[in-house]
Amino acid sequence: MSIEIRNISKTFESFQALQGVSLEVKSGELMALLGPSGSGKTTLLRIIAGLEFPDPGSGEVVFHGEDVTGQGAQQRQVGFVFQHYALFRHLTVFENIAFGLRVRPRNRRPTEAKIIEKVTELLRLIQLEGLAGRYPSQLSGGQRQRVALARSLAVEPRVLLLDEPFGALDAKVRKELRRWLRRLHDEIHVTSLFVTHDQDEALEVADRVVVMNHGRIEQVGTPKEVYDQPANPFVYDFLGNVNLFRGRLNSGRVQIGSANFQAPDHPETLDAPALAFVRPHDIKLSRQASSEASMSATIVQLSALGPYVRVELRQEDGELLEVQLTQEEERQFLPRPGETVFVELRNLRVFASDYSI
Secondary structure, eight states, X not given: OOEEEEEEEEEETTEEEEEEEEEEEOTTOEEEEEOSTTSSHHHHHHHHHTSSOOOTTSOEEEETTEEOTTOOHHHHTEEEEOTTOOOOTTSOHHHHHHHHHHTSOTTTOOOHHHHHHHHHHHHHHTTOGGGTTOOGGGSOHHHHHHHHHHXXXXXXXXXXXXXXXXXXXXXHHHHHHHHHHHHHHHHHOOEEEEEEXXXXXXXXXXXXXXXXXXXXXXXXXXXXXXXXXXXXXXXXXHSSOOEEEEEEEETTXXXXXXXXXXXXXXXXXXXXXXXXXXXXXXXXXXXXXXXXXXXXXXXXXXXXXTTEEXXXXXXXXSOEEEEEEEHHHHHHHOOOTXXXXXXXXXXXXXXXXXXXX
């Protein structure tokens, strides 16, 4: 089931939540809507679901070639999974999953044998076969979310929509469940969209990621594309840890403090402000300047983070800089707080003109 969003806008009183958003979701795709709070991702998901409607005349929602803009959620046959489960506390796991099937009109309701078969299969999919008789209060948060997902799948939705599905869970359970969701999707192949503000979650689970900001789409691409080839400074800054430098661009080079770097993407830009970004793991430390692209900085603090060591440095202009070393790199270099070293910026990404992040 493919989905097309065509020039959708949505206004709540004086607040414009979406501004001319267009998006295409491929059939069988698992897509993440990623962005900070207030970026419009949940509003877009609810419009796709039929729980909200776009501003009159602003655009269309199309399911597999059919215009469903004026249809409600039931007509669109979507499954919706909320952050806080919304399970029926007085029903068992089995009956929660079976609920959508049991409340169908009599002429569309499956037989009891079909319901049992369907729910049993879904319990296997969510790996809770032995818990069918338990109540929601007897389950962990992760188990409840899996039951909520199975309940949505029971009615065989054309599209599955998830709004911050793991947001109420602790970090360890979130990590386990997002891997499980990826495996589940690979098995059922239903077109799915999920909302998240967790970059790791989007990059690990989704086929493609939609990065949103202030009601607009900043970039759409595979996890590798949006991380390695961000379209603009906002995407670069939002996805993962990053160091930001301000400088001047001139004829294919950028001046940052006393250091000078190549900027081959901007060969014709003359004396313009620039933003430059580099990931913490793309910075090399040394005890002597290796080129005009080396910058001096003073080590402020070292922090062990599992397999990595974070080195915080202060540049000559007082700005802080973060470097990530492997344990082996740290053992070989032996950085010490208070020591002045040189940093070499690798894979520097430069954007012309100033930009408000």
